[in-house]
Amino acid sequence: MxxxxxxxxxxxxxxxxxxxxxxxxxxxxxxxxxxxxxxxxxxxxxxxxxxxxxxxxxxxxxxxxxxxxxxxxxxxxxxxxxxxxxxxxxxxHDIPVKTLPARIEKLDKLAPDVIDMHLRLPASEHLQFLAGQYIDILLKEGRKRSFSLANAPGEDNLLQLHIRHVPGGFFTEQVFTTMKVKDIVRFSGPHGGFHLHNDAAKPVILLAGGTGFAPIKSIVEQAIADGYPHPMHIYWGAKTRVDLYQNALPEHWAASHANIHYVPVLSEPAADDQWTGRTGFVHQAVVSDFPDLSGYQVYACGSPVMIDIARKDFVAQCALPEEEFFADAFTFSAT
The missing domain is CATH 3.10.20.30 (Beta-grasp domain)
Structure with missing residues (x-):
């Protein structure tokens, strides 16, 4: 039918x-x-x-x-x-989805369980995408794993992925143990509707949990390149200090651009972190700082649990219009 x-x-x-x-x-x-x-x-x-x-x-x-x-x-x-x-x-069709090979150009360990993978496309190829979108790494037996692009679209021949190690993960185990520079992977993309939709020029809350920072990084870097003038408030939540694996980068954005603000939040800071910043759940920091979100947009990326509770609390407690909440939930697959 x-x-x-x-x-x-x-x-x-x-x-x-x-x-x-x-x-x-x-x-x-x-x-x-x-x-x-x-x-x-x-x-x-x-x-x-x-x-x-x-x-x-x-x-x-x-x-x-x-x-x-x-x-x-x-x-x-x-x-x-x-x-x-x-x-x-x-x-x-405005942005075609492609299936392409790519060569691993760099594998940098940003934290004990996070690797920054750089993929170089063939010289004749470029990937057009919107800041915030993701690609699917294509694996054997029809399997695939999705990762947000961490770089701005201007770098469309070199793609960055922030890959967290998932114990038993079919793909991430390989990334952390056997994969090496110059290896070839295949991917399809771009995918997803997570990108800036701010025709109304509202101030924006960018909420990231863990490696959910990757698409937020792409969005902010593109906004800086475009001269985006509207307020952007970045909240990055992690468990301990080491999990804020690129903390200096949003600190630099905030110091260099008057419209960009950054608040890191740790849920369980370690004793030797000597952490003096915000603690607790990252979305609760937003609720505390912005009791009225009626004139804002929120872009959230992290675990499904974080996304779900943030949406509910922002709408119920802070009067965020539900249609102004945009999200990308990270799910993890084991073998």
Whole structure:
């Protein structure tokens, strides 16, 4: 069974099979909407079903969300013709997804469990992408692992990835044990709808947990290159001091640009960290500093748990408009 989906306010239409998600159907037909994990965890693809009905599948939505007509487009499957809302719908053909080889040019250990991998594309190739997007490393047996691009789009021949070691991880174990400079990997990209959507020129909160700093770094570096004038407040949360593996970089941004502000937060500082900064959950630091987020946008990248609780607290406690919360949730896969 095939259903017609009309997207407002653009009026674009696409067809969706009864057994495929709305996001998969849109992507298959060259249209892209905001999304992150594609697994119902991050909430980046949440939108409103204006007409028609869907099967929510494994989406973890509250009864209130369902009553309000909200759906996660990565999980929702049509059960009738639909009219849905998605303000950031765009043609995926504007930025083509490529499958390319790349040579490992550098493997720098930024922390005991974080490696900065630099990938050099073939001389004739460049990857056009938006700051905040990610690529999929293609592995054997059809497996793939997703990593956000940590560099700004201007460096489209040399890609940076911040890779955290996952014990038992099919790919990260290789990165930390056997991979070496000059090895070849294959990837596809760019993917994802996590990028700056600030047409309203609102001040921005950039919330990162752990290696969620990677896409935030890309966004900030692109903003600096573009002369972005609006306030950007960076909050980076980690467990101990060593986990803020590039702490000097956002400190430098804040010292060099009047519109950029930086607050690092540690949840469990070690005794020898001699930490005098903020402690606790990073999103709670934002709640404390910005009790009214009604005029802000938030871009959050980290674990699904962090994303979920940040969204709930910012909306419920700080009056953040839910449509102004953009997220990319990092999930980790073991062997």
């Amino acid at each position: 095939r259903y017609q989906v009309t997207v407002q306010p653009s009026g674009r239409q696409f067809a969706a099979e009864a057994d495929e998600s709305l996001l998969d159907a849109a992507l298959r037909q060259g249209l892209s909407m905001p999304y992150g994990c594609k697994d119902g965890a991050c909430g980046a693809c949440k939108g409103q079903v204006l007409e028609g009905s869907v099967d929510h599948g494994k989406a973890q939505l509250s009864d209130a969300d369902k009553a309000a007509g909200l759906a996660l487009y990565c999980c929702a499957k049509p059960t009738a013709d639909l009219v849905i809302e998605c303000k950031q719908l765009r043609s995926a």
